[in-house]
Amino acid sequence: MSKTTVQHYFECDSVENFKTVIQGNKLYIDKVRRNVTSSWVCSYSYFKHKKFEKGEFYCAHIIEAQKNLFCGWREYINGGSVVKDSQGNSFCPSCGNKAVPNGWVIQNN
Numbered sequence: 291m292s293k294t295t296v297q298h299y300f301e302c303d304s305v306e307n308f309k310t311v312i313q314g315n316k317l318y319i320d321k322v323r324r325n326v327t328s329s330w331v332c333s334y335s336y337f338k339h340k341k342f343e344k345g346e347f348y349c350a351h352i353i354e355a356q357k358n359l360f361c362g363w364r365e366y367i368n369g370g371s372v373v374k375d376s377q378g379n380s381f382c383p384s385c386g387n388k389a390v391p392n393g394w395v396i397q398n399n
Contacts, residue, residue, distance in 0.1 A: 298393040300372045302363040302382040306390070310359050312351045330356070361385040 330352045348356075363384040365371070372380040372389040380389040 293398045295396050295398060296393045297396055298391060299365040300380060300389045301365065301392055302361045302385060303388040303390050304361045304382075304385070305364065308355075308360055310355055312354060361387060363389075 330348065332349050332351045334349055334351055361382060361384050363370070363382050368384065370383040373383055373386075374380055380391075381387065382389045
């Protein structure tokens with residue numbers, strides 16, 4: 291009989307909740323998480339400067355947000371530990387945003 295355990299970790303809130311406006315434009319860039327995969331969406335209807343990366347098309351606005359604004363810290367990938375305040379709230383060690391707990395199920399045979 292196999293047993294399951296849950297491995298817990300923290301990640302920056304930006305991993306699941308990211309929205310910004312690129313300066314000089316009224317363009318919103320959202321990172322939307324669906325189950326295990328993530329998709330970037332830009333409100334700019336015509337992607338003039340598209341680039342194909344990792345199986346998706348990225349416009350110049352998405353690339354700018356990813357490089358300059360998006361944190362995406364995950365404890366199990368980037369290492370480090372969350373920063374706790376006096377009330378016990380957790381914060382991302384990379385950008386200072388809220389850090390949220392997450393986890394996945396591991397099946398042990």
